[in-house]
Amino acid sequence: MARIELEGISHTYDPPSVPETQREYAVSNLDISWPDGSANALLGPSGCGKTTILNIISGLLQPTVGRVLVDGKDVTPLAPRERKIAQVFQFPVVYDSMNVFDNLAFPLRNQKVPEKAIGKKVRETAEILDLEDLLKARITRLNAADKQKISLGRSIIREDTAAVLLDEPLTVIDPKFKGGLRRKLREVQNRLKKTMVYVTHDQHEALTFADNVTIIKDGHLIQQGTPHELHSQPASPFIGYFIGSPGMNLLDCTLQDSALQFSDFHLPVSQEMKNKLGSAGNGLKFGIRPEVVDIATREQAGAVAFTVSVIEYTGAYRVLTCDRESSRIKARVSESIPVTEGDRIWVSFPEEKLNLFFNEKRIV
Amino acid sequence: MGIGVFNIEKSYEGAVALNDVSMEIEDGAFVTLLGATGAGKTTLLRIMAGIDRPDKGRVFYDGKDVTDVPVQKRNISMVYQEFVNYPSMTIYENIASPLRVSKTRYSKTDIDKQVRYHAELLGLTAVLNHYPEEVSGGQKQRTAIARALIKDTRFIFLDEPLANLDYKLREELRGELKTLLQQKGGAVVYATPESVDALSMSTDVAYFEEGRLLQYGPLQEVYHNPAYVEVGAYFSYPTMNIMEADKVTEQGKTSLSISDEIRIDVTDFRDRLQVQQYLVGVRAYNLYTSSQNGRGLIPFTATVELAEELGSDTELHVRHQGLVLVVLMQEVARFPIGTEITGYLDPSRLFIFDRETRQLVLKTFS
Amino acid sequence: MKNRGWLFVIPALAVLAISAFIPLMTVINYSLHYIFAGSTPTFVGFENYVEVLRDSAFLRALVRQLVFSMGILAVEVPLGICIALCLPKRGPGVAVCLVLLGIPLLIPFNVVGIIARVLTQSAVGVIPEFFALFNYSFNVAKDPVDAFMTIFLLDVWHWTPLVALLCYAGLQAIPDAYYQAARIDGASAWKTFRYVTLPKLRSVLIIGVLLRFMDSFKIYAEPLLLTGGGPGDATTFLSLHVARKAESYNLGYAGASSFIYLFIVIVFSYIFFQLMTHIGKGETK
Known part of the structure; x- marks a missing residue:
């Protein structure tokens, strides 16, 4: 296992004949470092450049600019096979004409490992993946989740694998098996401590799997951090909305005379907050998580009146969609607060839990 | 008025898909047919819509027997899991298509007005001139939904319409669908394996297992009074933990013993506990990692096996003496695997089921 | 029902x-x-x-037929796969190659027979002339081996493109991920072919083999036009034999x-x- 680093990676699919200034970059200026044995995720919406990055790491694609390092060694010019980077694909890739055992043994047999050692290693891997009972089974009889496990098994069975890339591995799995496999992937990483990079558009999968999540949007790295950091200190409004369920409430506002002016209400702020905001007065974006919005059923000083338009019930809590003339926020409240659709409620926003963004960057 | 199905039976190649199912759906209701893959919910949906015929039983629309009426004569709308659109038509034409083939003739301006209204509702105005393959999955499914809405029908059937969408889109559409569909006035029938869909949108829930309708009633009723342990275990978001418990009577006190650490005093309910063996259910959000959450909590030791992030919450999978329990924490927290924790169980939040009959015996709360 | x-x-x-x-x-x-x-x-x-x-004539025709059909499969299937593998995967070359491959398939049996007859005619044909350069007297009317091989090669030329086109369609349908995975697993080119390409081509190959087997069993027009089933009964295949009896x-x-x-x-x-x-x-x- 090894440390994987991307150094100043940019890539364009445009041919060199396109002048420098007109080239469209699928990814640009990426610097990422994944420590040895870490569980990582690359998270971003469809079409954000994740697959390009993945292909650059595995060596299927040569970056236009930049280097890929494995344990400090430059592997950019190496072919995929020489990089020892394994990959699990979106749909399960298995060899149909072999049984489960032979599938797992395939990478080892290609390396001419003695058959005895292969048997031992295959059984070990099967045990980790709960496939022991299926070793003799015909591949075509298995469901997609088990096939995906075999796919993962082949990528972890070689001792010399530098890293494992997982490319949206749960996309085609039946919902019934998704939860189990998601947990299994996490467990396998934790047990083997292999460097893994999990690529997905699903924040739920990314946050469950990884200790270190990198968020990509339009080919740019916009934030890297632990799930908790991404949740509590989103670097941009997009992350605030993308991470968390429901996403962060985002409203446009300006700072005028010690108060944030919204289109149809205003919110006084403390001197301290004013100092932090400094000169950024216009074009602010106000963000607050639905779970920290305070709701009262009676009028309160400093609270803003909203009307509850929709209540979504979710076992542990309810999500209220609250409207004013032109503002809409969502609030997550416990079951005990008595509200029904159409009620008038008073909403307050605790200042210490506010996020304010300026120019798409978090400033408070 | 509404939809009624009575004594429906259906088999596919000898396997029973539906076994004597009867239910009535009132106008204005949003009914979720809930159940795992293969439980029979999609089969029933298709029979209600008229796509499949039941082997036995009758289907009624507004009191009229429509069992033998083919689907094209029933005037219903259907939205599928796959994004079904006409690939050679623009989004505009796709949305307009039900009006164009309708028996009632619509004027050009009428159609235009209707299409634009529905496109606006579903946020499709910007892509009206695009073809389905040029738009995102969410937009494709919205187009399919717009097509279902524009049709002047009383009943809308949806078969896992959100299954193939990204989680964020799913979350957005859930909120929208509830409002949009209920504006239509007729009945909405929605088949899904996801409890959270049922919870966030529907007025009524029908739970299916192995082709049988186990429970049908208003959302809150089914959620808070699951008739069987299977209903409670499945219809919960997040999961309900189910633990085996034996009744123990000592020194005039009756308790349910789950492990040496977890013993629940049920003296107050002893009259209703006639048998020895029970299953105790507790929802993940009634297990805590701190004693701050209530009074009289029962502490237990456990080891963290996995922390799973669910939106803004964390689902902690912990092992307590051979039992795997799920604890919901309403924050994004990180617990290294193997951490020893003390969990707390809220004895005033329990469902007690008979282990033999699997029926709900009592709840320790109202 | x-x-x-x-x-x-x-x-x-x-x-x-x-x-x-x-x-x-x-x-x-x-x-x-x-x-x-x-x-x-x-x-x-x-x-x-x-x-x-x-009837020894029937049994001889049967054995000849089996040798012919097995030979056809043994040559046309591997050759078809090879041709399919060599074709370009994308780009302007694709259309050109497909059209070229398709041409033999468009020519009717009897025309193929007549072409063969013209090409092999002892006085005017190109093929006898060509063999004459090597001092080999090629004569389909006299030499049973020459006649049999001519029919055989004719069939290979006429029908291998069908197998190739089927395989080509099959190859296009194999997702790239399988090849990537095989590369990552360190599989050699042969192993990749053996464990990825061949299994994935299974269903088209089944169709190809069945079609070619049944079709080659029905070969009729070509030997009839070339030599009328001769010399002797060297190219009298089953269908020709049966037809003769009916006549x-x-x-x-x-x-x-x-x-x-x-x-x-x-x-x-x-x-x-x-x-x-x-x-x-x-x-x-």
Whole structure:
């Protein structure tokens, strides 16, 4: 296992004949470092450049600019096979004409490992993946989740694998098996401590799997951090909305005379907050998580009146969609607060839990 | 008025898909047919819509027997899991298509007005001139939904319409669908394996297992009074933990013993506990990692096996003496695997089921 | 029956009954009688069948046919796969290659036979001239091997493109991820072919083998036009043999041999189908 680093990676699919200034970059200026044995995720919406990055790491694609390092060694010019980077694909890739055992043994047999050692290693891997009972089974009889496990098994069975890339591995799995496999992937990483990079558009999968999540949007790295950091200190409004369920409430506002002016209400702020905001007065974006919005059923000083338009019930809590003339926020409240659709409620926003963004960057 | 199905039976190649199912759906209701893959919910949906015929039983629309009426004569709308659109038509034409083939003739301006209204509702105005393959999955499914809405029908059937969408889109559409569909006035029938869909949108829930309708009633009723342990275990978001418990009577006190650490005093309910063996259910959000959450909590030791992030919450999978329990924490927290924790169980939040009959015996709360 | 869809199949079944079932029954009926045109048929039971199976001309035609068909499969299938593998995957070359490959398929059997006859004619043909350069006297009218090989190569030229096109379509349908995975697993080119390409081509290959086997069993026009089945009976394949008997008004014999012929085709096709659907399915060792 090894440390994987991307150094100043940019890539364009445009041919060199396109002048420098007109080239469209699928990814640009990426610097990422994944420590040895870490569980990582690359998270971003469809079409954000994740697959390009993945292909650059595995060596299927040569970056236009930049280097890929494995344990400090430059592997950019190496072919995929020489990089020892394994990959699990979106749909399960298995060899149909072999049984489960032979599938797992395939990478080892290609390396001419003695058959005895292969048997031992295959059984070990099967045990980790709960496939022991299926070793003799015909591949075509298995469901997609088990096939995906075999796919993962082949990528972890070689001792010399530098890293494992997982490319949206749960996309085609039946919902019934998704939860189990998601947990299994996490467990396998934790047990083997292999460097893994999990690529997905699903924040739920990314946050469950990884200790270190990198968020990509339009080919740019916009934030890297632990799930908790991404949740509590989103670097941009997009992350605030993308991470968390429901996403962060985002409203446009300006700072005028010690108060944030919204289109149809205003919110006084403390001197301290004013100092932090400094000169950024216009074009602010106000963000607050639905779970920290305070709701009262009676009028309160400093609270803003909203009307509850929709209540979504979710076992542990309810999500209220609250409207004013032109503002809409969502609030997550416990079951005990008595509200029904159409009620008038008073909403307050605790200042210490506010996020304010300026120019798409978090400033408070 | 509404939809009624009575004594429906259906088999596919000898396997029973539906076994004597009867239910009535009132106008204005949003009914979720809930159940795992293969439980029979999609089969029933298709029979209600008229796509499949039941082997036995009758289907009624507004009191009229429509069992033998083919689907094209029933005037219903259907939205599928796959994004079904006409690939050679623009989004505009796709949305307009039900009006164009309708028996009632619509004027050009009428159609235009209707299409634009529905496109606006579903946020499709910007892509009206695009073809389905040029738009995102969410937009494709919205187009399919717009097509279902524009049709002047009383009943809308949806078969896992959100299954193939990204989680964020799913979350957005859930909120929208509830409002949009209920504006239509007729009945909405929605088949899904996801409890959270049922919870966030529907007025009524029908739970299916192995082709049988186990429970049908208003959302809150089914959620808070699951008739069987299977209903409670499945219809919960997040999961309900189910633990085996034996009744123990000592020194005039009756308790349910789950492990040496977890013993629940049920003296107050002893009259209703006639048998020895029970299953105790507790929802993940009634297990805590701190004693701050209530009074009289029962502490237990456990080891963290996995922390799973669910939106803004964390689902902690912990092992307590051979039992795997799920604890919901309403924050994004990180617990290294193997951490020893003390969990707390809220004895005033329990469902007690008979282990033999699997029926709900009592709840320790109202 | 609750599903009324099968009603739609009735017209097709009726046509099939008339076009296949009735003639087949007629053939079976004939095969059980001594029947010469103009005479009254007499029932003879299985005597025609016994006669056919004892007829050395029939048995020779059968062996010749099997050698020919097996040879065709042994050459055309691997060659077709190779051609498909060599074709460009994308770009402007694709269309050109597909059209070139398709040309032989568009030429009718009898035209192929006539072309072959012109090319091999001893006085004017290009091929005898060519062999003459090496002091080999090539003559399809006299040399049985020359005649057989000419028919064989003709069939390879005519029908290998079909196998190649089928395989090409099959290859296009294999997702790239399989090849990437094999590269990452360190598989050699041969192993990649053996464990990725070949298994994924299974279903098109089944179709290809069955089509080529059944078609080659029916070869008729080419030998008839080239040498009339000669020299001697060197290119008298089964269908030619059966047709000859029918032409000689021995309808009972022709009926029996036709039926045996049909039976052989069905049995062999079934064997191929079973073999190909079951081999290499990752069965437990």
